[in-house]
Amino acid sequence: MSPWNELRALVPAAGKAPDEAACLAAFPVLEHAKTTPQDPRHHGEGDVWTHTLMVLDELLHLTDYRAASREDQETLFFAALLHDVSKHATTVVDPVTGAIGQPGHSRMGAIDARGLLWESGMPFAQREAVCRLIAVHQLPFYAMADLRGPRPPEFIVRQLSCRLSLPVLATLAEADMRGRLCEDSSRLLDNIELFRELAREEGCYGQARAFADAHTRVSYFRGADVHPDYPLFQEPGSRVTVMCGLPASGKDSWVAVHRPGLPVVSFDDARAELGLAHGRNEGMVAHAAVDKAKALLRSRSPFVWNATHLSQSMRDKTLDLLFAYGAEVEIVYLEQSRTELLRRNHRRDTSLSNKSLLGMLRKWEVPVPTEAHRVVYACGKGDSGADQ
Incomplete structure (x- = not known):
């Protein structure tokens, strides 16, 4: 059996429990998660591994996971399993207050997951779907928080829709939020639902946001003051x-x-x-x-x-x-x-x-x-x- 097929065997049917020992054997780096602390305000459950197992359990029972294709279920499972793979390497503790943080763990997690899944032979498109999810897995929590920020919610939703599946991202975010003991979990779960609704309004919940043309799209995402539906004139260049x-x-x-x-x-x-x-x-x-x-x-x-x-x-x-x-x-x-x-x-x-x-x-x-x-x-x- 190829390494990738061995990994695929880790993904249980919906509603079933994952094999914890097999997951750790497949990705030994996750052993560090057992001793990696988290901010108790956002993770009252304790260490990263406890949280990861709770996320997997919630994911496998979600209606959206049950309804997903087998490939999307695999993508979601590995994204959930590895979404905090780099927390141990990014943990910082404030020497005065004792506050715990893991800045940059999502971006670094995507890089670390890419290396692990590349070595396993996971197909490119599916591997990148996993890594893109890990890189932005927290955005649905906070995208709706600052309506007047430098990156308004509609910009974030449009950009993400051109990179990955928003229904899959929202499912991962919901499992991540349900799989923890958090002071404001109800508010953040509401934010995920608002994220879904905005994506539906934008016509990009399940497909990329349509743009007038490629130049308008790339200019918009680089900060030009243009609307996706109206083409921006392109000056001739190289x-x-x-x-x-x-x-x-x-x-x-x-x-x-x-x-x-x-x-x-x-x-x-x-x-x-x-x-x-x-x-x-x-x-x-x-x-x-x-x-x-x-x-x-x-x-x-x-x-x-x-x-x-x-x-x-x-x-x-x-x-x-x-x-x-x-x-x-x-x-x-x-x-x-x-x-x-x-x-x-x-x-x-x-x-x-x-x-x-x-x-x-x-x-x-x-x-x-x-x-x-x-x-x-x-x-x-x-x-x-x-x-x-």
């Missing part, structure tokens, strides 16, 4: 393909096949031209690559930006520059299995060791559909991949 993926995932080969003849901005090429090893004077490497990109953008020339762009912050630097010049941007994300990735890297003429490559997983954030005009996922394929 058409740029931004490559994204771990080293040895096949980016150079994809570019050679699908974008032949186009100029390429590449940190690796800049590094080679400067005679620097990987990890040496990266500031000089980045400066050389950015200068080349700016020249192409000024001339409105099409080109490829070929780099790992592995974390959101790394991509933001590139995307901010491209959009500032009015570029039309396509992100192409590539991925290989762990075995294939390490095999390829070992065979490459590179100063990057397999150990260093695996260390990059701590920054591994797969691009989401709202980041560019088009996002393509080509995972273990020789073709152009598929939009998601």
Whole structure:
């Protein structure tokens, strides 16, 4: 039986209890949850593992879980099991008040879950559904709280609907809230229902919010004062393909096949031209690559930006520059299995060791559909991949 099929066997039928020992054996990192404390105002039940088991129990009894497809049940189960996987690594205790917090645990949890599920062979689309849920699993609690905030509720609902299934997210949030002893659980459960109602009003409860076109969508999510239903005029600019993926995932080969003849901005090429090893004077490497990109953008020339762009912050630097010049941007994300990735890297003429490559997983954030005009996922394929 494959590792992924072994994991799937952990998902019990609706109403049945999960196998606690089997879950811990599959994900030994969850042992830390047993000794990770939580703020008693929000988690009167105590440690993270107790909370996780309560969430799973609530989830498996929810009507929405029972009515979900088997794939969505699997997605929900693993999202619930791993939603607090990084709390142990993000716990801070105020030395004066003793207050307990876990800042950033959702975002880090998505990264940690991605690595764990990648090694198991979980299918890409389903794995990313799990990770996207973990990254935002608390938003339905608070999206309706500040109607005049910098990100009003309708913006949050529209954005999330373009990234994941809102019915699935709401189900996870409800299980998370019911699976705890919390001072204001009734109010927060009401917030989840309001979140659902707003999504229905926006026509995106179960599908992505419709936009007039891709340029209007990406401009809206980047903060432009536009309405989703009315197209925003797009000034002509460079058409740029931004490559994204771990080293040895096949980016150079994809570019050679699908974008032949186009100029390429590449940190690796800049590094080679400067005679620097990987990890040496990266500031000089980045400066050389950015200068080349700016020249192409000024001339409105099409080109490829070929780099790992592995974390959101790394991509933001590139995307901010491209959009500032009015570029039309396509992100192409590539991925290989762990075995294939390490095999390829070992065979490459590179100063990057397999150990260093695996260390990059701590920054591994797969691009989401709202980041560019088009996002393509080509995972273990020789073709152009598929939009998601």
